[in-house]
Amino acid sequence: DGLPSSLQQLLIYGCSKLELLPTFSDGLPTSLGKLKIEDCPAIKSVPKDALPSSLHELCIMSCPEIKSLPEDGLPKSLRVLDVFSYGNSEQLKRQCRRLIGTIPIIFV
Numbered sequence: 001d002g003l004p005s006s007l008q009q010l011l012i013y014g015c016s017k018l019e020l021l022p023t024f025s026d027g028l029p030t031s032l033g034k035l036k037i038e039d040c041p042a043i044k045s046v047p048k049d050a051l052p053s054s055l056h057e058l059c060i061m062s063c064p065e066i067k068s069l070p071e072d073g074l075p076k077s078l079r080v081l082d083v084f085s086y087g088n089s090e091q092l093k094r095q096c097r098r099l100i101g102t103i104p105i106i107f108v
């Protein structure tokens with residue numbers, strides 16, 4: 001039936017075959033404040049509609065196929081961006097370094 005509409009934190013972990021992140025049209029709650037994606041090697045991108053406007057923390061770990069985040073799609077509410085992981089791509093880390101100063105806390 002989907003996720004609870006009041007869900008504030010979501011961990012997507014160890015989904016080796018998951019290629020696409022859930023989006024609002026899939027029932028992702030708009031109340032989500034923290035999203036952590038870890039050890040999901042098949043995910044290739046983070047679509048803009050997978051990041052709700054309420055999101056304040058995004059953590060990506062050991063997801064080597066994610067090469068970038070949506071250039072214009074990061075929520076203005078985002079306060080913490082954590083991509084500091086040996087399993088993430090250099091392209092993703094490079095993009096996040098360019099965001100330093102626009103998001104209060106960035107770990108790259």
